[in-house]
Amino acid sequence: MNNNNYPNWLDRAVFYEIYPQSFKDTNADGIGDFGGIIEKLDYIKELGCTALWLNPCFASPFGDAGYDVSDYYRAAPRYGTNEDLKRLFDEVHKRDMHILLDLVPGHTSVEHPWFKESMKAEKNEFTDRYVWTDSVWEEPTGYGSLRGISDRDGSCAVNFFSHQPALNYGYYKPDPAKKWQQPMDAEGPQATLAALKDIMRFWLGLGCDGFRVDMAGSLVKGDEDGKGTIALWKNIRAFLDAEFPDAAMVSEWGEPDKSLQGGFHMDFLLHFGPSHYNDLFRCEKPFFAGEGDVSEFVEKYKENYEKSEHKGLICIPSGNHDMDRLARTIHGDKLKVAFAFLLSMPGAPFIYYGDEIGMRHVEGLVSVEGGYQRTGARSPMQWDSSPNAGFSAAPKSELYIPQDESADRPTAAAQMADPHSLRSEIKRLIEIRQAHEALLSRGEIEFVYAKKNACPLAYLRYAGDERILVVINPSDREVSFPCEFSPTERIYSFGGELRTDGKTATVPACFAGFYKV
Ligand code: GLC
Ligand code: CA
Secondary structure, three states, X not given: OOOXXXXXXXXXXXXXXXXXXXXXXXXXXXOOOHHHHHHOHHHHHHHOOOEEEXXXXXXXXXXXXXXXXXXXXXXXXOOOOXXXXXXXXXXXXXXXXXXXXXXXXXXXXXXXXXXXXXXXXXXXXXXXXXXXXXXXOOOOOOXXXXXXXXXXXXXXXXXXXXXXXXXXXXXXXXXXXXXXXXXXXXXXXXXXXXXXXXXXXXXHHHOOXXXXXXXXXXXXXXXXXXXXXXXXXXXXXXXXXXXXXXOEEEEOOOOHHHHOOOOXXXXXXXXXXXXXXXXXXXXXXXXXXXXXXXXXXXXXXXXXXXXXXXOOEEEOEOOOOOOOOHHHOOOOHHHHHHHHHHOOOOOOOEEEXXXXXXXXXXXXXXXXXXXXXXXXXXXOOOOOOOHHHHOOOOOHHHOOOOOOOOOOOOOHHHHHHOOOXXXXXXXXXHHHHHHOXXXXXXXXXXXXXXXXXXXXXXXXXXXXOEEEEEEEEOOXXXXXXXXXXXXXXXXXXXXXXXXXXXXXXXXXXXXXXXXXX
């Protein structure tokens, strides 16, 4: 595929994202834990997922749900110990599955000892660990900053919330008039990079299978077209090739043409960036709600697909901890049609916990741990009909985030018992994907029909001798499209049957079908 080591298990991988706080609590403190994840591994495996991405689980004051790390080497006590996490790795591997941790290389918590040291007036080992100006009256342009809280005279750039100081990987082209802007090869940035490698070494050594990398495209400053950051990741790629050739890397970047050049195996299409991902599920008229437009998404996808030259995978998530729940905008059978798309596209699919049962966005919540509007997508998993939907034995008032209170809230148990549920459909779709080479991560794609404001969406997936026509119609109307293929075998269909006469195909309303051609 390319010159960097590629973990072959990615070809068949279907990922499941776990937000550890909200998955399963085993000690009745209202917060999910490693033990809970271990308890539910069989549930994830039964669904057909082969790999996990775990949101940050490291020591943190949790001002941004753990994306503000205060000790990269220690599991957050509320989830368990490093030994418990190691046990989770082992249990995952016992089931032939893989697990990615969430690496936050761009910033730390203000409580990280590195930052405390770097705030000191006297020069020390950590003075240049973060991006500081040399006067409190000067702020780093283009970034927010932390000012007036240190003895050190300077403002420190922040990456996200104002309590997340930016680690210093240097400036791509430092402004000579601003001495504090260091080149990437200066001592400070190089020490930060070395520290990052040590962290990766530690967790990969303990048995994790790789990382999802937070804000991967933003490490080098003053780097609009990403050249510096790509070079930085190439350097890390060389380190991984030498020491951990099996490690799998997926970036939160949203620009596969850049991230894959940097040596990532996978990049996400996201709710931000140029991908038009939101057109599908999260905008005023999402395509999968039945009335929207898919053509701009497809145009951009094709562009990315070509530019990425098969260097790696473009991954489309059902959602994540930063977006509204999928079921906020897509309802009923349309969710099944949306998953037929997600599970028949190239790249490794990512299912956000709870999306497999259509968990709803919980509206009107007060922000929890820096979640703000994201809080509603982070509510505890609904397992069954017992108190707190089986998430926790804590009193309801002590749950990490309040749950969906509706009487008809979906649960995993009910959906597992119902062959017509969303979860059962997803399970079927994963089985079908896994049984067909053409549908796997690296099968090719060619779009057959994707017209402005029209349905259906049709594409061909192929590998070797196998060619599969996928037809997706989320609209409430029967539609047709010019189609010269003659299906020889139906592999999957939901919502009726495709009719073809060698020239035109007629597609039922709210339908998804896969056919060998
Ligand atoms: C990423 C994470 C998000 C976090 C932010 C800052 O976008 O997914 O949850 O708040 O980075 O680390
Ligand atoms: Ca707990």
